[in-house]
Amino acid sequence: xxxxxxxxxxxxxxxxxxxxxxxxxxxxxxxxxxxxxxxxxxxxxxxxxxxxxxxxxxxxxxxxxx
Numbered sequence: 001x002x003x004x005x006x007x008x009x010x011x012x013x014x015x016x017x018x019x020x021x022x023x024x025x026x027x028x029x030x031x032x033x034x035x036x037x038x039x040x041x042x043x044x045x046x047x048x049x050x051x052x053x054x055x056x057x058x059x060x061x062x063x064x065x066x
Contacts (some may be wrong), residue, residue, distance in 0.1 A: 022043035022055040023047050025043065028050075 015023045026044040033041060050058060059066070 002006075004063045006064065007061035010058055011065070014058050014062065016062070016065045017049070022050040022058045024050055 014026060017023055024047060026046065026048055028036075029041070031046050049055075
């Protein structure tokens with residue numbers, strides 16, 4: 001039985017937590033920071049966990065990351 005392929009883009013952008021959640025970087029901080037509030041910029045630091053619906057899609061891209 002051949003191995004299943006992992007999506008290369010997904011393995012670079014997402015990590016799995018020990019409890020099976022999908023960890024991702026915060027969106028919306030690449031450009032346009034002048035028009036954003038300081039509160040928004042502060043709250044976008046670090047990483048976040050994806051919603052259940054999005055996590056289901058990403059998990060299908062990474063079959064061995066469980």
